[in-house]
Amino acid sequence: MKLYGEAMPAPNPRRVRMFLAEKGLDIPEIRVNLRKGEHKAPEHRARNSLGQVPTLELDEGTCISETISICRYLEELHPEPPLFGRTAIERALIDMWVRRIEFQIMTPVGMFWRHAHPLTAALLTQYKDFGESNRELYARGLKWLDRELAGRDWIAGDSYTIADIALLSTVDFAAFTGLVIPEEAANIRAWHTRATARPSAQA
């Protein structure tokens, strides 16, 4: 099994690395150089026609892309510790939290990065006003999540899960782009300190 990933700060390859660290797994990662455009080269497009990372290549040749799908596959092979839930209800709720983070928090960060950040301005046509409007959506998403987090340690309840991995990489990437956690989101700030203290956060 081989993992095609990339160095920080790309949030998706980091998610898989954090997941592997939480599981105590070691899968060799080939660092695809995004700045050199290696992800758009024919060799990588044969693994993922969208030219994205991460992609997991199995020994029999099948390639699995999409961060959460890769982690979901690895969870089935290595169920302990469970990061996607132990029961049908837990699995549904953790899946719900991952999706809420992706649609409410990650999408505004992605749109800000894509349409308002100077580093992408050189490469792509931007709609700057739209891009800037995502600052407010990101802050609003985190304030909503802050209320949801009241009284619990982790996004989906008492245990650290893939939903925490999804949020930590998103918030850290957002900070890299210049988007900060709102001052008043005290539960998110405390959660961020807890999540960052785990060894997997270094991945």
Place this chain on the structure above:
Amino acid sequence: MKLYGEAMPAPNPRRVRMFLAEKGLDIPEIRVNLRKGEHKAPEHRARNSLGQVPTLELDEGTCISETISICRYLEELHPEPPLFGRTAIERALIDMWVRRIEFQIMTPVGMFWRHAHPLTAALLTQYKDFGESNRELYARGLKWLDRELAGRDWIAGDSYTIADIALLSTVDFAAFTGLVIPEEAANIRAWHTRATARPSAQA
């Protein structure tokens, strides 16, 4: 078990109804009236703090939101016919296809609807140029998917899955907003005819 949904053309409640039809399941659906703002009322916010539909309320009181998470839960209770895959690899690849459809096809449709459609213009601040730019992203996404579909009947392979449900509701909602399947995407057009011929498409 009760399902809070809504009438056509809202694509997410329809996805759950198509899933139930494919499974031969009957769960009572309470139609929340989005035009009257019933999804933002306190009673529904108690089920889903984001004020979205669909939400599945279990008899013991737990509420599961997010279309795919609801379907994933129902798949565990009623595994036949399998719509999320039978093996770990199948489940990972079907999950990958759902995500690709959401990020490559559904996101542009949602952004077009949100930022360029006259029906939402009355309700929300739009970034119209950005919204219009999603026509091209939608067409590009379908052309990519058209190449991927060559030689197979369904999105994830030989069997109809949740990925087909995700795409059918997206493409039909896109048509409602004025976005059409590109003329040259012959594989997508043939797939659309096949998917629409299934009784579940009437849901």
